Amino acid sequence: MKFLEDVDFVVDEKIWGHRLYDEQLPHLILLEFLGILASHRDDPLNEVDDKVIYKPQRQLRLRGVLFNNPYINIIASSNRSDEKKWQEWFEEYQKGAYAEEDMTYLKEVFSSFDDFARVVELLRSSSFEINSNKRWSSKFVFPFGPDALYEDLRIDKSETNDRRFFARTGEILYLMLCRAENKNELGELLVKRLLESDLSLNRLVKAIQGDRQEAKLAKEISSLQLPILKHDRFDQLCRDWIHILKQDIPSYDAISYLMFSAGLNMLLYFLERSKEVLSEEKPIRLVCEIISKNRTKIRAISADDYQHNQNLSIRSIAAEIENIQQNEEWMSASSQLYPESEYIRLMQKQFKWPSEDEESSDWSADSLIEKLIDKAQLRHKQHLAKVHSAWSKAIGLSSRRLSRRMRYAPNDHFLKSLVITVVDKRMPFDDFLEVIKNRYGLVVGEAQAQELITSNQVDQEAFSKNSEYLAERLMSLGLVRQLSDGCAFVENPFNI
Incomplete structure (x- = not known):
């Protein structure tokens, strides 16, 4: 098992796989996943002979122009002629380039240097963590299409694959979906919606990158990296993604909801596997405080649930x-x-x-x-x-706002993503509360909190108010319609 050569003992790996990693947040997990998928566009989400072989892209020209090119704006704002701008940029770029590249093809692709600079600024501004202090080879453009996908690299005397930000969690996600019941349907949808070369912004990426640059050697994902062959969470994640991709959502917007769903379901897989090892039969519970102007009794319970779940893995x-x-x-x-x-x-x-x-x-x-x-x-x-704390915060599920303790207090992005992931067209509000409890363990209303209420840990009114606060929040986001007879419906804005 080559992937375990640097591991002194195997314990984490037996429970969750090799490996879940706290610093690889959901957007990096999805990017690594998409890079693997792009290598299997003709046969997505299939393990062959107990492994997945893929050859990631490197796209050094693209990331060099976007993230190792600090002088482009200065040159573009000068009063020089277009020819002089190109000449100066070619000279400056080669000084800082990792390897000598003939970049003159860009002059043939773009009608002017200023157009080139504007496209670079557009793509750069949409990148992940653009203002971070990460090295240029570890910054990522938004996944506009197959030409925008590449692996994390350490650039020194050679091009070295780095496992700090692409730590194999994307490989675990790929294996999870390879083992889901509806993987064939999902694979077709992913390729159709996200990997079309003719997507508008992918064409701009391709214009800068030119021919794709692939790694010299293929990589192997062993089936042993994920010791669990079947799990309900794999199937739920797959169903969630199919639901998202079948909606009339622009492809670029759908990526945000896929990230959310991956983060939530992989977080729950992490907690559920912990409980399975501990032989705890009760399902995961995440009591959510819907933040309001008034402090509620639910805050302490939510913080207790958070701490309980935080301790499960250890x-x-x-x-x-x-x-x-x-x-x-x-x-x-x-x-x-x-x-x-x-x-x-x-x-x-x-x-x-x-x-x-x-x-x-x-x-x-x-x-x-x-x-x-x-x-x-x-x-x-x-x-x-740290996976529980890092990922729950990254997807907007947990917060310390108005409190000294972390607890489950979902933000607006989490709530909107949840509606889009769960609701087809519209759903009665009470049914919505029940669905998110059954699928994800999210407890908001009194019907879902009966165990807490009957054990006198909190009164019924607190959860009744909590569900009212949620309805108000969703209404302010345009996601709940209140009918004249007092019935409230949660509505998916993409399918109304």
């Missing part, structure tokens, strides 16, 4: 390791002539640990388990334990 690490004690070989090892050696063999078989350098005949069964729990939880806290 607890599941210990549970996954301790589960080895239920293994028949482990239980019978004590009767062996050299039980310590047998315990070490079983730990190596299950978790690829300890290494030969760490082996010790003095380790008992308990000390082996305790040692690995300490090491695994320490590593887990560095990145994977």
Whole structure:
């Protein structure tokens, strides 16, 4: 397993796959995913022989012009002739270019240097994290089409694939959808809606990039990177994406909702896998406070739910390791002539640990388990334990606004994205509350909070007010219509 060569032991990977990564936020997950999909336009979302082979694009000319080209605006604003502007830009660009490139083709593509500068500014302004201090080779243009997709690179003496921002979470997303029930329908929709070369802004990208630049070597996604072959969350994510792509939404706008859906469903997969390892049967619960002018009793409950869910993954690490004690070989090892050696063999078989350098005949069964729990939880806290906090904030689900504690307090973008992901044309408001509870564990109204109400953790009026606040928020966004008989309907603005 080449992808695990740099891993000292396998615990996180057995639960969630290799790998979910907190710094790879939903927009970066989708970009990595689309780069893989673009390499499989003729056969999307299929694992062949337990792996996916793909060749990512590099598009060095495109990202060099957009993100390693600080002088273009100065030259464009000068009073020089068009010919002089082109000449000066060619000279300045080559000084800072990673590799010597003949960029004179741009003069044939654009009618004037000023037109070229305006297109660069348009594409640059729509890029992700344009004002960040990331190196130019780790900045990404909006995915306007197949020519706008490329992998993260470290540019030094060579072009090195980097795993900091494309950390394989997009590969995990690809495998998830390869294993979903409706993957064939989704694959066709994705290619048709997002990977057409004739999309208007993709043509501008292609004009700057010229011929596509691909990596020299293909990459391999092993099926072992995602040990879960089937999961309800894979199917739900697939259904959500199909629902989004079938709507009359401009392709570029649909990408935003796909990012949201990927972030929400992968966050829930992370939490649900934790609960499965812990053998907790109750579904994930995310009590959402709809922020209003008045402080509500729901705030504390939402913050408690947030903290409970935040701790799930670290607890599941210990549970996954301790589960080895239920293994028949482990239980019978004590009767062996050299039980310590047998315990070490079983730990190596299950978790690829300890290494030969760490082996010790003095380790008992308990000390082996305790040692690995300490090491695994320490590593887990560095990145994977932050997935819940980082992704929930990135999709607009969690907030510390008006409070010292983080809790689930969805913003307007989250709520609009939720409506577009759930509602076809229109849906009774009460049904909407029930659907988002059943699909995503989001608790807003009194009917969905009966467990909390009957256990006297909060009164019914608090959740009744909370659902009223949500209706008001959605109405202000143009997503709820109040009828004369008092019935409220949630409406999808793209399908009315």
